[in-house]
Amino acid sequence: MRRLWRPVLDGLIPYDAGLSLEALARELGRSDLVRLSANENPLGPSPRAVAAVEREAARIHLYPDGGSSALREALARRLGVGADQIVVGNGADELIALIAAAAFEPGDEVIVPAPSFEPYEISATLAGARVVESPLAGYDTDLDDVRRRVTDRTKAVMLCSPHNPATTIIHREPLLAFLDVLGPDSPLVVLDQAYMDFCDDADHVDGIRLLERYPRLVVLRTFSKIAGLAGLRVGYAVASVETIDRFNRVRAPYNVNRLGQVAALAALEDDAHAEKTRRLVLEERAYLSAELTKRGYAFPPSHANFLLVAVPDAAGLRTRLMRAGILVRDGAGVGFPGHLRFSVGLRETNETLLSLL
Ligand SMILES: Cc1ncc(COP(=O)(O)O)c(C=O)c1O
Known part of the structure; x- marks a missing residue:
């Protein structure tokens, strides 16, 4: 059979x-x-996002811009990085899948704090990688435990700050110490910051500011939370030019729809x-x-x-x-x-x- x-x-x-x-x-x-x-x-x-969707509605018979160029350029200006350091996805969910599609193979290990946002584990498993769980210490990500689990086979470490569902953050010093210990031959370190805008703790670090120093870091963000566009599915990853180039190789040609792109652009301008x-x-x-x-x-x-x-x-x-x-x-x-x-x-x-x- x-x-x-x-x-x-x-x-x-x-x-x-x-x-x-x-x-x-x-x-x-x-x-x-x-x-x-x-x-x-x-x-x-944002009412501006709603208006942008209404304006764009008559053009939905046309394929969207496959590279989400206008949105990437606006994000690049806002975040102080190159547009070639950003890939936009059909929600941050798609980006988690893209990371797995681009990097994970059978035999690889992917370290995932447990519990944490379920798609990390699902995408790694789907790609044939072995999920290595690192239990939270109470409600906190335990970076010492994560570090002890890193081996030559570790392809990625999935971190989430603020954490879903535990609501806690990874503080600046332990994060930097962790990244320093991993050194230049580090696995990918994915820092999912979907809820970053709701954190007012001065000791929380904006992952994008760390990219120059730690080129294997991948920062995830979304328009689903602060911008209120969950129903349109728009998220983005910011990383090194090389990492983004790899994600673009596994991305579907028109992964972000026309309405999502214009709404996200309008929301970005609605401070x-x-x-x-x-x-x-x-x-x-x-x-x-x-x-x-x-x-x-x-x-x-x-x-x-x-x-x-x-x-x-x-x-x-x-x-x-x-x-x-x-x-x-x-x-x-x-x-x-x-x-x-x-x-x-x-x-x-x-x-x-x-x-x-
Ligand atoms: C930690 C975390 N990352 C990513 C996402 C996915 O965001 P999106 O709606 O952009 O797919 C969520 C959604 O709840 C989340 O909680």
Whole structure:
């Protein structure tokens, strides 16, 4: 018999995104559902991005710019790097897959903090690489443990700061010490900074500023969070020219659609909306954190737009919140049983959530 499918697929469970927001609203009979389970932007997209999509809508019969050139050039100016140091993807998710497609082979090892954002492990496994888990120390990435696991076979280290789902950051000094120890023949070090804009800790480092010193670093960012464009799927990687050239060799020709490109460009120019989002998230995160502490809940201080809170009976509480129209994530699904993960919402939603805890 002909064997059609790769055996590695047998061990993979298809990603279950659950019911769509619309289907769930129908099922629960509520049109006012608020989703706090996907770390989205509580203010919605930039109005400038919406206007850009409307203007572009009549041109969707035309293929997009395959290289996302205008967006890359605007990002390059903003970030102080060359446009040839950036690749734009169909969400940061696609970039994680591109890294695997370009670099990972059977026999390679990929170090992944556990728990962490699931696609790191899935893409490495799909590529035939062996995932080496480095357990978090409580809620923190343990760089000493990661370093001990680096071998000659290590192709990449996947780091996430602020961390999803633990909300913690990797501090500047330990990160630099880690990169220094790896030296010039370092594996790729992927630093996923999807939530960077919500971190106000002066000891958090902007990975892009480290690229000159550490050419094997790959920094991931997204328009899904601060810019509120999760539904359009736009993310980007910033790295050395050589690394980006390798990613471009495995990228599909028109990977980022026309609407996503113009919306991201408009969002990039809308500093006021980004600032408003950031201010709201920081204020409401402080409010939620203070109220949760008052009520005796334990959780790591969050540097992201969501919190991870230890609760008794997470599944029951999640159902109670869902009936009240608030969707949160059961920590059991993201490696933290006994916790709920929920995004920072608008004040009214946060008050309802607190009243139900
Ligand atoms: C840590 C982390 N990286 C990457 C992503 C993916 O972002 P995108 O929506 O751009 O695919 C997410 C999304 O939640 C995330 O939490």
